[in-house]
Amino acid sequence: MGLNGFDDAMLKGERGITGVAEDGDMFGTLQVIQQLAPQTRRIIFPGMADDLTYRGIRTTVEKDLEVLPKKIEAEFRVYPHVDALLDDIKTLPPDAALYTIGNMRTRDGKGISSQRAAELMSSTAAVPLFTSWDFLVGHGAVGGSVISGVEQGRVAAEIAVQVLHGVRAGSIPVRRGAGKAPMFDYRQLLRFDIPVSELPSGAVVRFLPPSTLSISKEAAWIAGVSFVLLLGVSASLVVAVLQRRRSEEQVRALNQELEQRVAERTCALEQVNKELESFAYSVSHDLRAPLRHIDGFLALLKERVDPALDDEGLHYMTTIADAARRMSTLIDDLLAFSRMGRQEMSKAPVDLNSLVTDVIHELEPEAEGRDIDWQIADLPVVAGDRAMLRVVLFNLISNALKYTSKRQQTRIEIGTQPGEAGEIVVFVRDNGAGFDMRFENKLFGVFQRLHRVDEFEGTGIGLANVSRIIARHGGRVWAQGQVDKGATFYFSLLSRPLITR
Template structure:
């Protein structure tokens, strides 16, 4: 059994073969120097152990670097446990960059710190004594050191082997010289070839060929190392693929989520950010990882608009307080923004096993529109409060379910009640009402609760000082889906002054109505007296005029032959004046009758009526060259006889004042306005001066002498009176020796009312 183990050790392991080969060679070559040979062998063994320990620590560092970076303690511990397979190993340790033990063959030392690690990141021999070979190798990922691998190997077994070699060497030295030389040569070639094969695989992987694998087969250490190395590479490749897939999902989630996200490390440096955060904060997409987010071109704002100090930035708050940040309203301003972006910031820390913050995830949700709405609502509320105070409007809110009545400050002022004096319930409010108004007001409330109508009555209140005020209420009832009333919100307005004004107006109206009635009666009496006087004067003037004219005719008959021409001229003048006076009296009587005459309403075709009037003047116009230009005239509603008089007077004027023209041109037409039809009669007569246009429609007003144009001066006054009674207007335009245009308007049939049987008065 022992011989078998010894045989397997000497010929089945690399270490055994090397020991045997070296011992045989030394025995053959240095028989006389056995002691020296042993010492040299021990030194060589020590060097080889250092090389093995170095290779083992480097392999361990290479294998554990990725897991150290991922902080995978359980994986690291498994990797360390595998190292127990090596017979000479005393310990195997994996630690982070700061020397904190992450995995150890002695699990009790995990979490402690290694204080004797080298300062530089290269392989170091910490102990090279026969009792202990201690090697430390840096674990490097992507050219950056992430930790240390430390391996310790002892020489107890080797020392025993050296003793045996020494004793056996003396015995077999002579016989083994030739054989040892041959075996040492072949075994050196054999062992070196397999080790180089494994090393070549390690070099290929180190250069970036992650698909390279060791092809060494067999059961020796080189083959075992190759298989373990291959297994380690396969495991790392699988973990790397899983890590890349996880990172891809993580990045996809961060980049596609509709929330701005920035990742900071424990020192406040940017680790990553998604496009929305880059756009919102004005960052560039390829901002170097780890760069501090302290760009002076942009800054954060407090909710009041002032600049937020650096120590109050979301990630800074988390780093200083070690607590998450929730729903912090912050403004973002930088040159790339036309206006401030308001965000809701949240920050979540991540801790390591020691409770230190390793990462802070800050998220920003854009609430600019909500902030605008809140600001607008606050401004509207302030304006409403100001308006209610200025207008003395009180606002109340009655919680019907809990019978809680809430007033604003204006309500307390309206009712003259201090806050502490009001019970805040419906009953407390009812006690402020005037006794005579309580039943009605409560009935209006109940009707509103039943949904019959909204509560909006007027009532009186009695204030604490005893004064009575009139209140106008308005409200809106809020109900649930079943129609049950929940809230009633409304306003109260003090209308006391309005009520007093209404009472004053009512009194004034009553007084005014009485005065109007009295004055109307006085005016009617005066009109009757004036009309009676006018008729009396007109009739009384007729008799003397007839006498004058009659006696003047008799005088002409009896004394006409004896009178000279001058006396006859005087008599003719008296006769003409008497006739003119009679004409004036007749026209005045006609004007008075027109004022008293009742109107008859009927449809009147002005075109037909105009033709009748023109025909009436045919005897007077015989022999005159007259051009009639008649346009389309409307149909109206009115008194046909009165409108006949209007056209007679206006056509008569046109004929009279164009009689001196070689050719008279008279145009009659109509213009339609929005509310009325405007009829005009235009001529090319002598015209008139516009500065006297206001006298044209006056009674007995004339702009031309009697010897030029005859007339009494009442015709146009009659026109204005008739058109006025029809609800229309009259006016004229003219130019001296440039003709004249007379206008009268009549309201459209749908827009006017004709009051038959009701004559006008002075």
């Protein structure tokens, strides 16, 4: 077990005891915060009042906080459950930082893992999250001066081996400081504009991007075809030497032309890959930072001038905040759409019944309190990528819920119907707002919407993702609808007789 705040005096008068002290480097991480986030004026330590780990570590941290500059305040905030914590940290100002030191539980009293708690805090707050444990690096934490449980386990095993070989436990000194090192998550450094060059000496940086550009499938295909062609050309040259000089020269000329074309095409594909990679980086990094600043400083401005604002002024500020959040959502959806076209596919049996059940369960909060008649037929098992097909069904079913939200009674039908030879057709039908069939060709385009945002929320990316995923599965998508009388969305998949019911 971990013992927080260990001191050698604890073993005074005891015999036959040794081991490895956990020795979390709180002081080192506090120094890291000052170095990498100099704008910090407030460090918040969230936890639960009855958590013994939080209370034990808090005592150690309070001693370390005495060396902090007076301009930095420390706040130990306690919460009844993780939902209350997340609500509180949504609007932290830009000059704040989070430091996770304790355990969390849900509203119904169930404990959640430290990694999951860190992920929730990082995705909710717009300020950096620091830690003193290596297992949280990669789960939302920027990093810090961390201790490694793996390394401490290795040292403990060494002590155990010594004891098993007859060495008295009391003669083995307690090992301290094992596995301590500065460690950081490169993705979080990018998120908060922290240059790697400013990290402490000897820092370990995880999740660095690959150093070389991976070749695209098309370029690999061309290279493979070229290799086969070159083998064929070489064989032809051997025959041509025996036949006639003129044929040999013609083959050589053809070979050179093919090589030139392949080289030009490969170069063009590599350039496209570089531009796509640069664009994704720019969207995920350069465009997010201004949005975080807008949201953060708007919260500060609202806090400062709120009492003096009239209703119209508050409306203006709310409009700005909503626009910033919508822009952030658009960026996330656009990146997801871009990744969906390059993500590798796996082909395996996928039970659509199970998938639909999972999606409906996830959408229960949206359906709560509504009168919904679910009509779900027995669906087949198909061959495809489970994660991608889940995205398809989630988008179609969530759209059906969204566009029937103004109906007193909602009817949503999910089933299959006969299609062309060799394909399975699945449909999702609702009695919602519907659409004008004159604009059916716009439904599956990026950022194409047939309803105003103030009528139904959305970014116009969902159906574009559906179309791209189904196309990658060799299928097709289409829709039928009538204004104010509902809509039906169809997609087809190639049938696989061996695995369909």
